[in-house]
Amino acid sequence: MSSSVSSPQGDFVSDPTACRVAGTEVEYGIAFSSGEIGDLSAQISHELVGSLPEEYSGGALWDYEPEDPFHDARGFYVEGQRERPDRGENRRTNRALYNGGRFYVDGGHPEYSAPECRSLRDILRFERAGDRLVELAMHRWERRDPRGRSLRVFRNNADGFGNSWGYHENYLVARSLPFERIVAGLTAHLVSRPIFCGAGKVASDRGRGGGFQISQRAEFFEVPVGLSTTARRGIVNTRDEPHSLHERYRRLHVITGDSNCSEVSTALKVGTTMLLLAALEGSSPHDQAAGIPVLLDPVSAFHAVSSDLTLRAPLPLSDGRTLGVLDLAEKVFRFVKDFYLREGMGPETRQILDRWESVLSRLGSMSKVQGEFLGLDREIDWVIKKGLLDRYAESRSIPSGDGRLRMIDLQYHDIRSDRGLFRLLESRGEVLRILDPQEIEEALLSPPADTRAYFRGTLLRRFPREVVAVSWSSAVVDDGSTSLKRIPLEDPCRGTQKVAGALIERHVTASGLLAELASGQTPGAGSVNGKET
Amino acid sequence: MSQKSKHSPKREETPSEPVEESAEGATERAKKVREEADDILDKIDEVLEKNASGFVKSFIQKGGE
Numbered sequence: 001m002s003s004s005v006s007s008p009q010g011d012f013v014s015d016p017t018a019c020r021v022a023g024t025e026v027e028y029g030i031a032f033s034s035g036e037i038g039d040l041s042a043q044i045s046h047e048l049v050g051s052l053p054e055e056y057s058g059g060a061l062w063d064y065e066p067e068d069p070f071h072d073a074r075g076f077y078v079e080g081q082r083e084r085p086d087r088g089e090n091r092r093t094n095r096a097l098y099n100g101g102r103f104y105v106d107g108g109h110p111e112y113s114a115p116e117c118r119s120l121r122d123i124l125r126f127e128r129a130g131d132r133l134v135e136l137a138m139h140r141w142e143r144r145d146p147r148g149r150s151l152r153v154f155r156n157n158a159d160g161f162g163n164s165w166g167y168h169e170n171y172l173v174a175r176s177l178p179f180e181r182i183v184a185g186l187t188a189h190l191v192s193r194p195i196f197c198g199a200g201k202v203a204s205d206r207g208r209g210g211g212f213q214i215s216q217r218a219e220f221f222e223v224p225v226g227l228s229t230t231a232r233r234g235i236v237n238t239r240d241e242p243h244s245l246h247e248r249y250r251r252l253h254v255i256t257g258d259s260n261c262s263e264v265s266t267a268l269k270v271g272t273t274m275l276l277l278a279a280l281e282g283s284s285p286h287d288q289a290a291g292i293p294v295l296l297d298p299v300s301a302f303h304a305v306s307s308d309l310t311l312r313a314p315l316p317l318s319d320g321r322t323l324g325v326l327d328l329a330e331k332v333f334r335f336v337k338d339f340y341l342r343e344g345m346g347p348e349t350r351q352i353l354d355r356w357e358s359v360l361s362r363l364g365s366m367s368k369v370q371g372e373f374l375g376l377d378r379e380i381d382w383v384i385k386k387g388l389l390d391r392y393a394e395s396r397s398i399p400s401g402d403g404r405l406r407m408i409d410l411q412y413h414d415i416r417s418d419r420g421l422f423r424l425l426e427s428r429g430e431v432l433r434i435l436d437p438q439e440i441e442e443a444l445l446s447p448p449a450d451t452r453a454y455f456r457g458t459l460l461r462r463f464p465r466e467v468v469a470v471s472w473s474s475a476v477v478d479d480g481s482t483s484l485k486r487i488p489l490e491d492p493c494r495g496t497q498k499v500a501g502a503l504i505e506r507h508v509t510a511s512g513l514l515a516e517l518a519s520g521q522t523p524g525a526g527s528v529n530g531k532e533t
Numbered sequence: 534m535s536q537k538s539k540h541s542p543k544r545e546e547t548p549s550e551p552v553e554e555s556a557e558g559a560t561e562r563a564k565k566v567r568e569e570a571d572d573i574l575d576k577i578d579e580v581l582e583k584n585a586s587g588f589v590k591s592f593i594q595k596g597g598e
Contacts, residue, residue, distance in 0.1 A: 027598065034584070035591030108595050152582075159594045166598040229598035255598070388577075395574055403586030410589065411581060419580045428573060 021172040021451055021492040022274055024127050025113045026259055027106065027165040028134060028415070029154040042108040044141075044151070046092050048134070049105055051141040056133060056444060058464035061087065062094040062102065063471035063486070071240040072227050073179045073250065096470045098445050098461040100453030101126065103133060107230070109165050110134060110153070115453030116472075116492050120271050120348060122448045124263055125435050129443035131155060131415045138415075155259040156413035157216040160406060162205045164220040166229060169254040169270060172492060175247060177281045182252065183225055183236045185280045185292050189273065190235050190256045191302045192329040194218060195311060196359050197269035199258035200382030202389065202409045204307070211400065212389075214382045216258045218306035224298045229255050235298050243472035245490050252277065256302075261413060261422035263434040264379040268359060271352035276332060279339035291335035293328060294318045309386075311367040326364050333360060378432045384425065385412055455495030458504050459513075466510035479511035487517065 030044060031037045037044065064085070070078040085093060095103040100115030112130030117123045138151050158164050173182065198214035206219050213219065226234025235256055242251045254273065260266040280288060295301045296316040304313045305325045314322040323331070337353055345353070362374040366383075377387040389405055398404060414420035417427075425431045447457030456470050468484060469476040475487045489495055507513040582588045 029592075029594050031588075031592055031594075033582075033588075035582075035588035037594070041595055107598055159592050160589065161593050163594045164598075165594060168598075392574055392577060395571075403589050404581065406589040407582050407585035408577065410592065421577060421580070424576060424580065425573070428576075430573065 020274065020278065021116045021118055022123060022270060023114050023116045023170045024123060024270065025111060025166070025168040025170070026127065026130055026155055027109045027111045027157075027167065029156055029159065029165060029413075030110060031152045031154075033150045033152060035152075042105065045105040045108060045110045048110050048137050048141055048151075048153075049095055049103055050092065051144065052095050052103055052133060052137040053140060056099070056136075057095040057097050057103070058460060058467075059091075060096045060460055060464070060467050061090045061469040062096060062104070063469040063474050063476050064090075065486070066243070066471050066473050067241070069239055069241045073238040073240040074225075078227060096456075096460055097133070098447070098457050099126065099129060099443055100447030100451075100457035101130065103130070103137070107165070115447055115457065116451040117448050117453070118450045118493075120267055120274070120352065121435070121439075122443075122450075123270050124266055125439045125443045126448065127266065128263075128435065128440045132440060132444055135415050135417065153415050154410060154413040155261065155415055156199065156201075156410065157259055158201060158205050158220075160201075160203065160205055164205070164217060166255055167217070167257045167259040168229075169257055169273065171252045171254065171274060171277050172242075172244065173250050173252045173277055174281050175250050177277075179238070179250075181280060181285065181288060182277075184294060185288050186252075186273075186276065187224065187235055187298045188293050188295055188328055189276050189332045190254065191295060191298055191305055191315075192325050192332065193269060193272065194258070194305055194382075195325055195329060195363055196272075196356075196380055197258065197260055197265045198306065198380075198382040199260055199265070199413070200385040200409075202406055212309060212386060213306045214309065215302075215306040217256055218302045221256060221299055221302055235302060244492055249492075258381070259413065260381050261420075262379060262381045262384060262431060264355070264359075264432055265381045267352070267434060268356060272333075272336070272356050275336050275340070275349060275352055279336045282343060283335075283339055287339075288335075291331065291338070293321075293323060293331055295328075311363060326360065326367065329360055333357065375432075378430065384422075384431060385409065388412070388421070388425070449497035450493075452489045452492050452495035454497045455489060455500050455504070458497075458501075459510065462504060463510035463513075477510045477514055479514055485514055487514070 030041060064083055067083065070080045072078055093105045097103060102113045104111055112134060114126040114130055117126055134153055138153055142150050157167060194215035199216045201213045201216050203211055204213055204219060221233045221235050223232055223234045225236045225238060226232055227238045229237065233255065237253045237255045239253045240250055242249045244251065257269055260269060294317060296318045301315045304315065311326050312324050314324060315328060316322050333356055340349055340353065359376070359380065362376055365374055366372055366376060373383060373387065376383045378384065389408055392408060393400070393405060408421060411419070412421045417423050422431070426433060447453045456475060459467050459475055460470060466477055466479070467475055468478045473489050475489060477485045477487065479485055503516065504513065507516070
């Protein structure tokens with residue numbers, strides 16, 4: 001598989017001119033070695049951000065000016081306080097990374113947003129680069145802590161006491177696809193995909209009983225569609241903040257996913273969703289309605305999928321029929337595959353479809369024969385974790401409520417290279433890898449080459465004194481004049497290495513680069529209007 | 534890619550799985566994994582948080598997002 005998901009061109013859509021961009025965000029759980037953190041969570045998170053070694057980020061602030069998270073995709077605007085921290089708070093909260101991403105504090109947790117990527121391979125390696133950056137910051141925090149404390153950081157989503165924090169996927173989607181069609185077409189997928197991308201957990205957070213859950217996140221969802229990410233969470237999130245050209249794109253914000261450790265689960269989670277969205281964009285409403293089932297009660301179905309390890313629970317559809325989760329997942333797969341068989345596909349699309357089909361087929365076999373994992377216990381997080389817990393409990397003769405089992409569940413997600421249990425399995429060859437470790441290390445410092453993240457990250461690293469702030473869609477430059485200049489980066493597919501690499505290279509100052517941009521020749525970084533801030 | 538381990542002795546080949554790895558590499562790794570199959574549980578005991586019960590009772594996060 002090591003080269004099979006790779007695609008240097010990122011050509012996984014039938015239309016080669018399409019701009020298909022995605023990025024992921026990981027929010028981390030954090031504690032001292034005792035397990036406690038209490039009210040210190042936000043403070044330690046800020047200190048963690050401040051402990052990131054300087055070689056990965058300079059002094060730039062986060063540019064909040066273009067941010068506007070209160071537009072709802074259903075067409076209305078929600079009241080809310082826009083975030084506008086002062087300079088000191090901005091700096092304490094944010095690191096704009098040379099790799100094009102952002103390391104920051106959100107809701108009292110450390111969070112890493114990976115840069116925008118066009119290939120699935122980049123999605124994987126930039127997400128993992130985040131774990132490494134947080135690990136480096138954590139070690140530096142520990143070395144500097146006068147009280148000699150140590151930290152634990154987990155890429156998971158629940159604490160066992162009913163609190164959840166997120167893993168968010170962002171997909172650039174053509175605005176021409178009506179939001180109602182996204183809801184109708186995506187819901188069955190988001191409800192059924194935990195069978196291959198659930199991270200698993202030993203027990204329910206909400207006292208639902210029944211023991212092991214396939215998904216860490218499913219039971220925290222309460223409504224089919226919604227804007228909030230913290231209360232009454234909706235399976236399809238309606239935030240409409242494209243960080244981009246509003247009239248052309250929406251940024252679909254998917255909040256149902258688990259923070260996977262397995263690269264295969266991550267690849268399937270993002271890869272299948274990316275292909276489905278492209279297929280919805282390219283299909284007629286009639287084809288969509290004929291191909292993708294509509295669930296009668298998506299929330300109950302989501303909960304049922306997560307707690308049913310046999311993968312057989314009947315899920316009622318709005319047309320009166322019922323389907324099992326495997327059949328539902330199969331329908332979604334078939335819809336996407338048929339679309340690409342009609343429209344044609346590049347190598348990356350083919351590889352995602354092959355992997356998707358193989359995993360669904362083996363999940364089907366696994367559900368029929370107990371004890372048969374067919375390799376899924378090397379690929380799919382919840383199967384890997386369940387297998388590990390069962391082996392451990394059996395060999396140590398410990399009962400199901402034992403704290404060690406809950407600890408194994410947690411420590412599976414520990415980001416430390418030498419003590420995280422998933423990392424341990426990985427280093428021992430017990431799980432399937434897609435990436436080469438060297439590719440991950442490169443992603444700590446070098447941005448993706450084929451999105452605007454290249455322009456952002458390279459500009460930050462090359463002109464650390466002049467670039468005073470960036471956001472997803474802007475870079476703010478101090479050219480020594482009386483006003484700061486904001487360079488709009490509205491199109492995620494411009495500002496690539498191919499287009500802007502030579503331009504950045506030939507200037508020794510950001511002011512010089514800005515002057516060339518203003519003279520008329522844009523570098524693919526979006527138009528420059530010299531707008532003053 | 535399939536190697537037999539103690540807990541799933543009947544695991545079969547899954548030829549549909551594309552794993553790019555040299556034949557020698559795969560054989561070498563499979564051998565190593567077999568030898569270490571039990572060892573992994575001991576290794577978990579070694580690295581697992583010592584105060585596991587206390588840790589999981591204290592691990593309470595304020596929700597995020």
